[in-house]
Amino acid sequence: MEDKTKKALIDIVGEENYTDNLIDLISYSKDASEHRHRPDAAVWPATAEEISAILKLANKDRFPVVPRGAGTSLAGLAVPEKGGVILDLVRMNKIISVSVTDRLAIVQPGVVYADLERALAPHDFFFPPDPASGTVATLGGNVATNAGGIKGAKYGTTKDYVLALQIVLPDGRVMRTGSKCMKSSSGYDLTKLFVGSEGTLGVVTEITLKINPKPSLTSTAMATFEDLEDAGRAVSEIMHSGILPSALEVVDQQTLIAINQNTDLNLPEVEAILIAETDGHTREETQFQLNKVIEIFKKNNASTVKQAATKEEAEALWTARKSAYAVMSRINNSLAVEDLSVPMSKVPNILKALSDLAKKYDLKIPTVGHAGDGNLHPTISYDGTNPDEVKRVEQASAELFEKVIELGGTLTGEHGIGLAKAPFMHLEHDPVAMDVMRSIKKSFDPNNILNPGKMALEG
Amino acid sequence: MEAKYDFERKYRDQVLRCSNCGFCRAVCPVFGTTLRPAYNARGKMLILKEVMDGTIDLNDELIETLFQCTTCAACAESCPSGVNVPDIIKQVRKDMVNIGSCHPAFKGMNEVLKNHTNIYAEDEPEDFERERNKKAEYVYFIGCVGSFREDEATLETLDLLDRLNVDYTLIDEVCCSGVLEDVGYEINEDLVKKNIDLILATGAKTVITGCPYCSRTFINKPQYAGLEENGIKVLHITQFLNDFDFGVTTDKLVTYHDPCDLGRHCGIYEEPREIIRKIAPNFVELRHNRVDSLCCGAGGGVRGAYAKNSIAMARRRLEEVEEVGAEVVLTECNSCVHNLANAKLRKQKFKIYNISQFVNELMEEAE
Numbered sequence: 050m051e052d053k054t055k056k057a058l059i060d061i062v063g064e065e066n067y068t069d070n071l072i073d074l075i076s077y078s079k080d081a082s083e084h085r086h087r088p089d090a091a092v093w094p095a096t097a098e099e100i101s102a103i104l105k106l107a108n109k110d111r112f113p114v115v116p117r118g119a120g121t122s123l124a125g126l127a128v129p130e131k132g133g134v135i136l137d138l139v140r141m142n143k144i145i146s147v148s149v150t151d152r153l154a155i156v157q158p159g160v161v162y163a164d165l166e167r168a169l170a171p172h173d174f175f176f177p178p179d180p181a182s183g184t185v186a187t188l189g190g191n192v193a194t195n196a197g198g199i200k201g202a203k204y205g206t207t208k209d210y211v212l213a214l215q216i217v218l219p220d221g222r223v224m225r226t227g228s229k230c231m232k233s234s235s236g237y238d239l240t241k242l243f244v245g246s247e248g249t250l251g252v253v254t255e256i257t258l259k260i261n262p263k264p265s266l267t268s269t270a271m272a273t274f275e276d277l278e279d280a281g282r283a284v285s286e287i288m289h290s291g292i293l294p295s296a297l298e299v300v301d302q303q304t305l306i307a308i309n310q311n312t313d314l315n316l317p318e319v320e321a322i323l324i325a326e327t328d329g330h331t332r333e334e335t336q337f338q339l340n341k342v343i344e345i346f347k348k349n350n351a352s353t354v355k356q357a358a359t360k361e362e363a364e365a366l367w368t369a370r371k372s373a374y375a376v377m378s379r380i381n382n383s384l385a386v387e388d389l390s391v392p393m394s395k396v397p398n399i400l401k402a403l404s405d406l407a408k409k410y411d412l413k414i415p416t417v418g419h420a421g422d423g424n425l426h427p428t429i430s431y432d433g434t435n436p437d438e439v440k441r442v443e444q445a446s447a448e449l450f451e452k453v454i455e456l457g458g459t460l461t462g463e464h465g466i467g468l469a470k471a472p473f474m475h476l477e478h479d480p481v482a483m484d485v486m487r488s489i490k491k492s493f494d495p496n497n498i499l500n501p502g503k504m505a506l507e508g
Numbered sequence: 509m510e511a512k513y514d515f516e517r518k519y520r521d522q523v524l525r526c527s528n529c530g531f532c533r534a535v536c537p538v539f540g541t542t543l544r545p546a547y548n549a550r551g552k553m554l555i556l557k558e559v560m561d562g563t564i565d566l567n568d569e570l571i572e573t574l575f576q577c578t579t580c581a582a583c584a585e586s587c588p589s590g591v592n593v594p595d596i597i598k599q600v601r602k603d604m605v606n607i608g609s610c611h612p613a614f615k616g617m618n619e620v621l622k623n624h625t626n627i628y629a630e631d632e633p634e635d636f637e638r639e640r641n642k643k644a645e646y647v648y649f650i651g652c653v654g655s656f657r658e659d660e661a662t663l664e665t666l667d668l669l670d671r672l673n674v675d676y677t678l679i680d681e682v683c684c685s686g687v688l689e690d691v692g693y694e695i696n697e698d699l700v701k702k703n704i705d706l707i708l709a710t711g712a713k714t715v716i717t718g719c720p721y722c723s724r725t726f727i728n729k730p731q732y733a734g735l736e737e738n739g740i741k742v743l744h745i746t747q748f749l750n751d752f753d754f755g756v757t758t759d760k761l762v763t764y765h766d767p768c769d770l771g772r773h774c775g776i777y778e779e780p781r782e783i784i785r786k787i788a789p790n791f792v793e794l795r796h797n798r799v800d801s802l803c804c805g806a807g808g809g810v811r812g813a814y815a816k817n818s819i820a821m822a823r824r825r826l827e828e829v830e831e832v833g834a835e836v837v838l839t840e841c842n843s844c845v846h847n848l849a850n851a852k853l854r855k856q857k858f859k860i861y862n863i864s865q866f867v868n869e870l871m872e873e874a875e
C-alpha cells in the first residue's frame with residue numbers, strides 16, 4: 050500500500066479503523082475455503098459515506114476492494130485474490146428496525162443471521178433461509194451469496210426475501226433499489242441483480258428483508274433406505290404430492306460410515322437416510338403432512354421409519370445430518386465442500402455419479418444435502434499436503450461439475466462461484482450469457498475494483 | 509522438514525485441522541468485544557499455519573494476538589473440527605518466551621513470582637483474623653485474587669464456614685503458580701513445594717479452594733501430584749457447600765455466571781445451581797450459560813496485559829444480566845467477581861457476589 054493511499058484511507062475511516070498489521074492481513078487471507086491470499090490493508094468502515102469515499106479512492110489509485118462479512122464463504126468468495134483492501138463490514142451491525150405490521154426488517158450488512166433471528170423471535174417471526182453458518186455469517190454475506198439452507202424447498206432462499214437495498218457502487222455513488230412493498234413491477238429489478246453478486250458489483254450497506262410469521266409447531270420423521278434409488282423416488286414423490294415439508298434432507302452411506310468411524314453414534318449404514326420436517330400452527334396440520342410423507346417413505350421401501358415424539362427425539366433424528374460437517378472436518382486437514390444442485394428427479398443419478406467418481410479417483414465423497422430442492426453437498430476430506438491427493442480431488446471435482454451440468458444442474462445452489470468454481474462457469478453459462486455478465490460487471494465497475502478475480506468475469 | 513517449535517511438534521495436526529469455518533466468532537469473548545478477526549481463534553490458527561509453512565516466523569508482531577486470549581475454551585467447545593485452541597495457545601506462548609518474544613505483563617508476572625509469594629507482589633499477607641497453619645479437617649485455600657483483591661468477599665466466605673461449623677484452617681499460602689503455564693512460563697516448583705508442605709502439615713484430608721483456577725491447578729498439574737499421593741482431596745467451594753442446607757432464602761431475582769475455570773475447564777455446572785436453588789427460588793439463566801458461558805475477560809493473563817479489553821469483555825457479560833433483569837449475579841470465582849465488579853456501570857443496580865458470600869449475608873440478615 051502506497052503511503053499516500055494509506056494516509057487517504059486513514060483520513061476516511063480514522064487511524065483506529067485502518068490496519069496493515071501482519072496479524073490482520075493473515076486473518077483476512079482466507080475464508081472457509083482452501084484459497085489463500087493476503088490483502089495489503091483492511092478497513093472497518095461504519096457508514097455508507099465512508100465506503101463511498103473508499104471506493105472513489107480505489108478508482109483513483111486503482112486498488113482492489115473486497116467486501117467481507119464473517120468470511121465463512123466455502124468457495125473463496127471473500128479471499129482477496131489480487132490483494133488490495135479488505136472492507137470488513139463487521140462494525141455495521143445494527144438492526145435498524147423491525148416492523149411486524151409491514152413484515153419488514155431493515156438491517157445493516159454486518160448483522161449476524163442469528164442476531165436477527167433473536168430479535169425476531171419475541172414477535173414470533175423469522176427470516177427463513179437459515180444457513181447452517183447462521184451463528185456467524187452476516188446478512189450482507191447472505192445477500193451477496195444468495196444463501197439458503199434446509200428450509201429452501203418450502204421457503205426459498207435469501208433472494209425471495211430481499212425487498213430493497215442500499216448499495217454503494219464502485220464509483221462511489223450511493224443507490225437505493227427496490228421498495229418496502231411486498232410486490233413491485235417498477236423498473237428493472239436491480240435488487241435481485243445484487244443478490245448473489247458476490248461483492249463484485251457494489252457494497253451492500255442496508256438491507257430491507259421480508260420476514261415471515263414463524264409456524265409454532267414442527268413434526269419430524271426419519272427413514273432409512275437400503276437402496277438409494279428408492280430414497281430418490283421417495284423424494285420426488287413427496288415433492289409433487291402437494292405436501293411441502295419445511296425440510297427434507299438426505300444423508301448418504303459414505304457419510305454414515307464416516308460418522309460411525311469417528312463417533313459412537315452407531316448409525317445404520319444404509320444407502321441413504323431421509324429426514325423430513327413439517328411445520329404448521331396445529332398438531333393436526335403438521336401430523337397430517339407428516340403422515341403423507343411417511344406413507345410415501347413406506348411405499349418406496351423404507352426399511353425403517355421413525356417419528357419423533359418429543360423435541361429431544363426430533364433433535365436426535367437430526368444428529369446424523371447435523372454432525373456431518375464436524376465429522377468431515379476432523380478426518381483430514383483439508384476440506385472441499387461442494388454445493389451442486391440438480392433437478393429433483395436427478396438426485397439419484399448424481400448420487401450414483403458421485404459414488405463412481407469416488408471409486409475412479411480413490412476418494413471418499415460423503416454427501417449430505419437438501420434433497421427437497423436437489424441441492425447437495427458432497428464433501429471431500431483430504432490431505433492437502435499430498436500433491437497426488439490434491440490432484441485427484443481436483444480431477445474428481447472437474448468431472449463432477451461436467452456431470453452436474455449434463456444432468457441439467459447448476460454448479461452452486463447456495464455458496465456461490467467465487468474462486469473455486471470460476472473455471473467452470475463456461476460449462477453452465479453459454480458464451481452469450483458470460484458476455485452479458487461481463488458487460489454488466491464492466492458497466493458498474495469499469496476499473497475492476499470490486500472483488501476482482503471472482504466468477505470468471507475477467508474472461 | 510524438522511519442526512522448529514514445540515507447538516508444531518505437539519499440535520501440528522490440530523492447527524491444520526482447523527477448517528477455517530469461523531464458527532469461533534460466535535463465542536470468542538475477545539472477538540466479541542473487539543470485532544477484530546485477527547484475535548479470534550481462526551485468526552490465531554491461520555497465523556500458526558503460516559509459521560508452520562515458514563512464510564512467517566514467531567516474533568513480536570504476533571504478541572498482540574497470541575497473548576490476547578483468555579483461554580476460556582469457548583472456541584474449543586464449539587469447534588466443529590475439535591481443535592483445542594487454549595492448549596495450543598499456551599504452548600505457543602512458551603515457544604514465544606523461549607525466543608524472547610513475550611508481553612511485558614506476562615514476563616512481569618513470572619518475575620514477580622520469582623521474588624514474591626503472590627501475583628500482586630504483596631508482601632504483607634492478610635491474616636483474615638484467623639489462626640493459620642493449625643491442625644484441621646480442611647484447608648481453605650483462598651488464592652491470590654481472594655487474598656488481595658476481593659478480601660471482603662473472602663472474609664464473608666470464611667464467616668460462612670464458621671457458621672457452618674466447618675473445621676478448617678488457613679495456611680500461609682503462596683500463589684499456586686498454575687497461571688505461569690498459561691502465560692508462557694513453567695509452574696514455580698518452589699511455590700508448589702511450599703503449598704504442599706503447608707497443606708500436609710495441617711493433617712487435613714481435603715483442600716477447599718475458593719478459586720476454581722487453583723482447584724484446576726491442584727487437580728491437573730503433575731507438580732501437585734503430591735496432594736493426591738497423600739490422599740488429599742481437592743474440592744471447589746461450590747462442591748463442598750452443596751451438601752449443606754442453609755435455611756435461608758431470598759426473593760430477589762438471581763442469576764448465575766459460570767466461571768470458565770469452573771465450568772468448561774472442570775465441568776462443574778450443577779453444584780452451584782443446586783446451591784442457588786436452595787436459597788433463591790427466583791432464578792433466571794443468562795443467555796449464555798453452562799458450557800456456552802461467556803467469559804468475563806479476566807483469564808489467561810488478559811486482565812493484566814490488556815486491561816481495557818478485559819473490562820470491555822466483562823461489560824458484555826453484564827449486558828446479559830441487564831437483559832434478564834436480575835437483581836443479583838452470583839458466581840464463585842474471585843477473578844470473575846473482581847472483573848465484573850470493576851466493569852459494572854453506576855446505572856446497573858444489580859449486585860455481584862460469590863455464592864458463599866451471598867449465602868453468608870442471607871444468614872447474617874436472618875439472625
Ligand SMILES: Cc1cc2nc3c(=O)[nH]c(=O)nc-3n(C[C@H](O)[C@H](O)[C@H](O)COP(=O)(O)OP(=O)(O)OC[C@H]3O[C@@H](n4cnc5c(N)ncnc54)[C@H](O)[C@@H]3O)c2cc1C
Nearest residue numbers: 118119120121122126181182187189190193196197248253
Ligand atoms: C460450516 C459451514 C456451513 C455453511 N452452511 C451454509 C448453508 O447452509 N447455506 C449457505 O447458503 N451457506 C452456507 N455456508 C457458506 C457461508 O456461510 C455463506 O456463503 C454466507 O452467506 C457467507 O456470509 P459471510 O458473512 O461469511 O460472508 P463472507 O464469506 O465474508 O463473504 C461472502 C461474499 O459476500 C461478499 N459480501 C459480504 N458482505 C457484503 C456486503 N455487505 N456487500 C457486498 N458484498 C458482500 C463478499 O465479498 C464475498 O464475495 C456455510 C459455511 C460454513 C463454513
